[in-house]
Amino acid sequence: xxxxxCALLAIFLDIYVVLLLLITSPVCESNTVFSPTSxxxxxxxxxxxDSYLDAGNNNYLNTTTLAQANFWPYGETYFKFPTxxxxxGRLISDFLAEYAxxxxxxxxxxxxxxxxxxGVNFASSGAGALVETFQGxxxxxxxxxxxxxxVEAWLRKKLGSVGAEFTLSKAVYLVSIGTNDYLSLALxxxxxxxxxxxxxxxxxxxxxxxxxVIKDIYDIGGRKFGFINLPELGCLPGIRIVxxxxxxxxxxxxxxxxxxxxxxxxxxxxxxxxxxxxFKYSLYDFNTNIRKRMILPSHYxxxxxxxxxxxxxxxxxxxxxxxxxxxxxxxLCENPSxxxxxxxxxxxxxxxxxxxxxxxxxxxxxxxxxxxxDLFLAH
Numbered sequence: 001x002x003x004x005x006c007a008l009l010a011i012f013l014d015i016y017v018v019l020l021l022l023i024t025s026p027v028c029e030s031n032t033v034f035s036p037t038s039x040x041x042x043x044x045x046x047x048x049x050d051s052y053l054d055a056g057n058n059n060y061l062n063t064t065t066l067a068q069a070n071f072w073p074y075g076e077t078y079f080k081f082p083t084x085x086x087x088x089g090r091l092i093s094d095f096l097a098e099y100a101x102x103x104x105x106x107x108x109x110x111x112x113x114x115x116x117x118x119g120v121n122f123a124s125s126g127a128g129a130l131v132e133t134f135q136g137x138x139x140x141x142x143x144x145x146x147x148x149x150x151v152e153a154w155l156r157k158k159l160g161s162v163g164a165e166f167t168l169s170k171a172v173y174l175v176s177i178g179t180n181d182y183l184s185l186a187l188x189x190x191x192x193x194x195x196x197x198x199x200x201x202x203x204x205x206x207x208x209x210x211x212x213v214i215k216d217i218y219d220i221g222g223r224k225f226g227f228i229n230l231p232e233l234g235c236l237p238g239i240r241i242v243x244x245x246x247x248x249x250x251x252x253x254x255x256x257x258x259x260x261x262x263x264x265x266x267x268x269x270x271x272x273x274x275x276x277x278x279f280k281y282s283l284y285d286f287n288t289n290i291r292k293r294m295i296l297p298s299h300y301x302x303x304x305x306x307x308x309x310x311x312x313x314x315x316x317x318x319x320x321x322x323x324x325x326x327x328x329x330x331x332l333c334e335n336p337s338x339x340x341x342x343x344x345x346x347x348x349x350x351x352x353x354x355x356x357x358x359x360x361x362x363x364x365x366x367x368x369x370x371x372x373x374d375l376f377l378a379h
Contacts, residue, residue, distance in 0.1 A: 043224075043376050044119040044167055045097055045105050046151075048144050048213070049176035051125035051346060052228065053093045056084025058125045060109040063137045065324045067126040072322060073310060077336055077349050086125055088309070088336040089349030092228070093121065093174060095356030100172070100376045108147050116151045119171065128181035129209040141177055145213050152220055168221035172375045175214075176228040178261050181206045183345075186239050186254040193253040199260055207264045211272075218276055224375040226282045226359070229265055229367070230258040231290045237308045238344030241317035248314055262287055266367055273369075282375055283368035284359045293340045293351065300354065301337075308341040309333035309348060319344040 047053045051069075059070045069075075074082040078089030084107070085091055097105050097119075105121045106113045124139035131140045139147070155164040185192050185202075192198045214225065233239055234251035243251055269281050297305030310321035312330045320327035321343040333339060337350045347355075362371035370378070 042170070043100065044117065044171040045093075045100060045102055045174070046119050046148065046171055046222075047093050047105065047121045047123050047174045047176075048141060048148070049123040049174075049228075050127045050180055051086040051123075052176045052179070053091060053121065053123035053174065054084065054086065054125040054127075055091065055093070055105065055107045055121045055123070057107040057109045057121065057123060057139060059084040059107070060111070061124075061137070061139070063126075065322075066319070066326075067124075067134065067137050068324075069125065069322075071324050073332055074322060084125075086346040087342050087349050087352060090352060091349075092352045092356045092359065093123075095353050096174070096226075096360065096372055099356070099360050099373070108151070114154070116154055117167070120148075120151050122147050123176070126180050127177065128179075128184070129177050129206045129213075130181050133181050133184055138180075141209060141213055145216055148217065149220070165221050169223050170379070171222065172224045172226060172372070173217055173222050174226040174228075174372075175210075177210060178206055178230050178258075178265075179233065182230070182233055182254065182257050182261065183239075185257070186233055186242060186251060189242070193257060199257045203257065203260045203264055206261060207268055210265075211268060214272065215276075218279060223278045224280045224370075224378060226284070226372050226375060227265065227269065227368070228284045228286045228359075229262040231287055233258050235291070235294060235306075236345050237306065237311065237315040237317035237341050238319050239317075240306075240315050241313060258287070269368065280370055280375060280378060281368045282359065282362070282366060282370045282372050284355065285367050286355065289355065289358065290340070290347075290351075293354075297340060301350070302340050303338040304333075305340045307339070308343050309336045309339040310343045315344075316341075317344050 058068050069086045070082045070084045072082055075085060076088050094104055102118050105119045107121045122144040126134045126138040127140050129141045131142060155167055159167060192202050232255035234255035239251050239254055240248050269283055273279050273281060293300050293302060294305040306315055308316035310330060310332050312318045312320045318327050319325060320330040323330055336342060336348045339348050340351055342348045359372045361373060
């Protein structure tokens with residue numbers, strides 16, 4: 001009986017040693033390794049676009065302060081210091097990351113940042129879909145795509161082909177682009193704004209460039225896309241003051257070209273959803289929802305819907321917030337949360353949060369078949 005017990009104990013010890021070795025031995029690299037954060041968080045988050053999403057990439061560019069927000073009072077509400085975000089606090093993308101159980105997603109150019117499992121922010125303030133838009137001062141959309149391909153290569157090296165493809169196909173891609181392509185026309189009073197045919201051609205170029213980038217991301221493995229359509233640019237504080245004859249009213253020609261863009265974007269996404277297998281999209285109606293807050297600010301908890309919190313001149317439309325740009329004088333409101341607009345072109349954290357909430361839950365604020373929550377939860 002004693003020998004039987006000893007033999008049984010020896011077997012258990014052998015099994016224990018084998019299990020211990022399996023647990024503590026390093027896993028060999030193979031093409032079947034999966035992203036650790038795909039298991040933990042569900043989906044990585046990649047952002048492309050302009051200042052509505054830029055978390056600080058332009059901090060690391062040798063560029064004009066017109067394209068930077070790395071000085072006070074930017075960031076005063078939440079971070080208590082400037083981060084490079086064009087707001088008093090967080091952006092739509094920051095709130096969406098939180099709702100998806102992700103950390104704040106760092107900018108691609110942040111020094112020392114090489115941990116891409118949760119995603120990366122490629123957006124650049126002032127960027128457009130066209131390379132020519134504020135060229136030399138920003139990271140245009142095609143360059144953002146090249147940066148994304150660098151991250152793809154990094155993921156393939158770390159996770160193997162299958163692991164990287166799994167991560168990229170499960171990821172959510174948020175895009176906000178086009179505003180600056182048209183803003184540049186309004187600020188230069190371009191003749192393109194005044195004829196329908198030239199407007200249509202210009203919109204066609206912008207949408208064409210965007211289409212090419214979407215298809216590239218899709219070919220690499222992306223399947224779940226979020227989009228934000230464009231506001232009526234003519235009603236931004238910084239554009240209301242462009243034409244003296246409008247006397248503070250919306251600059252209609254600037255608004256009309258962005259409305260053309262929004263129509264073309266919706267058609268494009270409907271088309272791609274039929275052409276590309278597995279392509280899913282959410283399209284947030286930024287245009288309608290910002291207009292509602294400008295017209296009826298009190299309905300959404302604001303006191304002021306047209307004038308910015310930070311800037312100078314009528315509507316505080318002169319882009320002087322922080323005193324680091326061409327005009328040094330600026331005024332700052334006491335409570336940014338009372339305002340829809342933070343500076344001459346950008347929104348307060350409160351609006352970003354409201355928009356993120358609506359994008360997450362929808363569907364009454366969405367022009368697409370999915371909400372952002374749907375995309376993050378989809379397999």
